[in-house]
Amino acid sequence: MSEQDVVTQVPDLTSRFPEQVVKDTRQGYEGYIVQPDFLLEFARTMRDEDGYDYLSSVTGVDYLPEGKLEVVYHVYKTIGDKGLVFKVQLPRDNSIVTSLVSIYPGAEFQEREAYDLLGIRFENHPDLRRILMWEGFAGYPLRKDWKEPFYEEDFKPFKTRWPQGKIVRAEDGTPFKDNVEYPSDFDPENWVSESESKLYESLKVIQQESDGMKTDRIIVNLGPQHPSTHGVFRMVAVVEGETIVELKPVFGYLHRNHEKIGERNTFLQNIPFTDRLDYISSMSNNFGYVLAVEKLMNIKPPDRAEYLRVMMAELTRISSHVMAIGFLLNDLGAYFTPALYALEERELILDIFEAVSGSRMMCNYMRFGGVVRDLPEGVLEKVNELVFDRLPRKIDELDRYLTENEIVRNRCEGVGVLTPEQAIALSCAGPMLRASGVPYDVRRAEPYSIYDQLDFDVAIGIHGDVYDRYLVRIEEIRQSLKILQQVVKQIPDGPIMTGKPAYQVRVPAGEAYGRVEGPKGELGYYVISNGKPNPWRYHVRAPSFINLTSLAPMCRGEKIADAIVVLGAIDIVLGEVDR
């Protein structure tokens, strides 16, 4: 999206608010810069009058040389249109800004993340605690002057590797116990974590006033080690009897600060790291990232590469959705028979990935301006067999196997309901949003690659419950198969790369937000380049992280056993949630 588009679409933002809003005129940037004290009113006007009802991403950027912190908001219309970017600039040493949770409740976790990693304080935020790091962690890791314990240099490639590369292990350089940085007044012997007390405080467990029988509310911790949490994930639930009164998800156990690593890397080096976000669907992750950087570089891949990308992305969607369905049934108690039926189909898809990219899960297949390699001999025939014969048959079988099952229906229908208004407000994405009846799909709303030439429908549900999420996933697999059948028939011959493959890419200065419809939802990459070989800012809008914002509203009032099913239907992957 160029600056021109935004201007033609909302022509009078600067003239409407001449005092408070200015256009972002930096080279390669777009959108508007809003005065901090006007932000709340601006956002409300945008949502209520201009129809930007969907907050896609909130993040911060540290402009160390200018001494500024910037908060960047990307908002969209769920009826489908180009988006709007607006920013707030704050001083680095006293960065306080109004929270937008009252306007867009979906900002809750994203603002907490910005507070955690960049130290931006959001006023009037309902629960401003650290989200990925622990309370008491020293500093804000994404600030440019913060250095990690194994710090070598600001940017890769490190100079110690060549031409006088003498191997030194990182752990030899910093012996055990010294590889963590503590606050200056930190005493590990007598330190008590504030994380827990702050967490329980935030739950606001109030004894119920009742004239009848007095019941105690108790706190139940599910996880972090629990088979139903799909990884290391914790839910703190306040229960009354068996009913959940309040619930808070706790995560970050797998946190590795993907974004900081990304800012140390060169643009190219980031591609294999994106595989490790949502490791079930690495091809989609590659796709989103290369789209963002291609926007900055202003290049387009050749036709064959576009078809190959879409083919891989849709195969990924199928494998991710069958996994989601299989493991949802695990959570329901149908222990592992449906999951293994799902894994069989995934196995065949992974075989294709392995033949094409060399790896089953960490594909690392896409490059700026194309893909790594063409399909090896015999792979297209395999895909053909899969999408015309095997998968349609097997999806019908899965459908026959589960959809009418009375236990599945009793457990799923009417559980974890989100109304369309709630789903939009909470920034839900993907099957979650569509199951609530909002026909919003990035492939249709803002078509990228060749999706505008393909014939497919957007699957939607009506009730917004767990059962509809399951049905939407089944239907999306069918639509993906429809796309794949077209792609296999139409794929043209030709080059798979624009220009020569180069290990150093030149990315002009500017910002870009590339988003794709990943299997879990809208996957966005916000990349800022300052013309150097490394990105200045690299932010991932992780769909399952933001979908978790709606976990608590969905679980309130449900039974504790249903919370597990609700979580299963969100389909989280902890590699992406914790980053």
Place this chain on the structure above:
Amino acid sequence: MNGLGIIKGLGVTLKHFISTYVEDFRWRGKLYRTEKGLAFRSSSKMRGVFTVQYPEEKLPLPEEFRFIPFLVYDELPNGEKDFRCTSCGICAKVCPPQCIWIYRSNDPVTGRPIPAPAEFYIDIDICMNCGMCAEYCPFDAIIMDHDYEISSYDRMKDDIYNKEKLGKPASYYQGIRPTNYARQATARAEKEAAKAAGKKDV
């Protein structure tokens, strides 16, 4: 009728169960531990279970499969190893987790760098098998391996590979990646032919 859905679902499970034995029966014991049986079992025609009896049988690896890289050398007639690596450092620069260390050798007389690595290290604990070093190497000198069974008892001692341990002959490379090898060999021959033709013209 209530319960019909469950019965229908159980029918699917029963079909799965029976088809497992149908395939076993049809292959008369040849479904397991034969190459043909393994290929059938991992194809989309398979109806029963996919299980592979590792380590007795192993799935055939596709050519592009990538694991820890190795350095290619050509065997000279006198038995010496002629490493293709020129120590240009592109692999070390492009490596995402920065697990490659190259010590460039200098000519003992002039002190100028010569195109061969004095030492080449890869810390395989850090390597993420992304294959970028092999992808961007201009000399086809570093190639991703197919040997994935490399577990060892002492991580500190065994997991830093040096030039000696990384080196593998070009014939091995040809064995695991025949099409890639043939493509690169023809490209190199063409380049050399063009170079020779250019020299003749001068």
